[in-house]
Amino acid sequence: MHQLNTKTPYKIFGDSIEQGALDQFEACLNMEGCTQGALMPDSHLGYSAPIGSVLKLKDRISAQLVGYDIGCGVACLEVAVNYKDVDLEALKEHILKTIPIGFNQHQASQEHTELLTKLSSTSKVLKDAFSAKGIKQLGTLGGGNHFIEVGYLESNNNIAIVIHSGSRGFGHVVASHYMREAVSRSAESGWYTEELKCRGDFRKSNINWWVPITSVANELERVKLMSKYESAELKYIAKHKEQYMKSQDVEGLHSFSINSDVGSAYYNDMNFCLEYALMNRTMMINKIAEYVLRDIKSMLPRTKKFINRNHNHAELIDGHIIHRKGATHAEKGMYGVIPGNMRDGSFIVRGKGNPDSMSSSSHGAGRVLSRKQAIAQLSLDDFKTETAKLVTNHTEKILDEAPQAYKNIFEVMELQSDLVEVVDRVIPLLNIKG
Secondary structure, three states: OOOOOOOOOEEEOOOOOOHHHHHHHHHHHOOOOEEEEEEEEEEEOOOOOOEEEEEEEEOEEOOOOOOOOOOOEEEEEEEEEEHHHOOHHHHHHHHHHHOOOOOOOOOOOOOOHHHHHHHOOOOHHHHHHHHHHHHHHOOOOOOOOOEEEEEEEOOOOEEEEEEEEOOHHHHHHHHHHHHHHHHHOOHHHOHHHHHHHHHHHHHHHOHHHHHHHHOOOOHHHHHHHHHHHHHHHHHHHHHHHHHHHOOOOOOOOOOEEOOOHHHHHHHHHHHHHHHHHHHHHHHHHHHHHHHHOOOOOOOOOOEEEEEEEEOEEEEEEOOEEEEEEOEEEOOOOOEEEEEEEOOOEEEEEEEOOOHHHOOEEEOOOOEOOOHHHHHHHOOHHHHHHHOOOOEEOOOHHHHHHOHHHEOOHHHHHHHOOOOEEEEEEEEEEEEEEO
């Protein structure tokens, strides 16, 4: 039993969690406003907080506890087509032709009408990031541990399409902005003092601009000139701040008051990123389902249950903010998808709403080897043997995603039997990695 040095109540649903992750978790439990914590059985060392952590803060929200890939999650669509009737090689070629993977994105802006209403109420930072990146990254997979899996349900042999992806580089820009903001507002960063110095430097270097403004008799003209001056000053400070923050640890444990302007702005922008990530996964799933059903007149009678659960988000409940970082929402009766690895497939689960986990479960199997360790220790021949029955786009470059790099998913599922009930399993047939 793990004993941590904290007065905050917590629960650990695992028996072999690395010490580094436990140390991170302990630090999170002792941060300002933390009232409860939980570690999922797939937990491992991350940045700021361990992957697989759930943390409840009173009146405070933390961009660091959500992470860079806001809204990253897993979606699954059942299609009423027997897996034996699908040409997997042709499907693979269709996916690689129509869905950008890795760092790639669409050449043209993607349809995003459903997001426009919500986009209008977001911050300028988010709008700029959406225009620069997000509008072309909708319907793209990304890299790392993101994947497209096509398999069949163990219960009925129907095709199941599973996608793990998030808000892409667009979400990363938004997250990075608020993480820097949180650090800049902390006393440790020293930015408050640096900003005052920065304003003084700007005033001195523009004294020939500043003095005449103060002596303008016409109030309207003075206001116009002052507005131009202040705009230039803000640009100067922003540029200096960007450079200054590069020397700061933006992945430390920081938070905003949920009632502050910046706290509420982050919460609003984060929720937009959740909608974006859902649309991103849905667009990819629909492209695959349409291909599978291309000879059938209507998709509707053939598409069954659609499940979507993200595992990087913050949820506001009665003045408390539950942060899930690599943890899946699992309210009582709520369906979810927990992927294991490319060899063992994914589990369809139903939540039990366990209060000790704040109605959460694992988001996958969890790494047992870091990416560097996997590349150094694992055999490429073993990797090829383990995945020989799958149709894939794999190369030696994704050895760090080999099944052996992850914890035993069957043991992980046993450890969270109090959190979720397994209702089905997706047996993998095709796996695409970025």
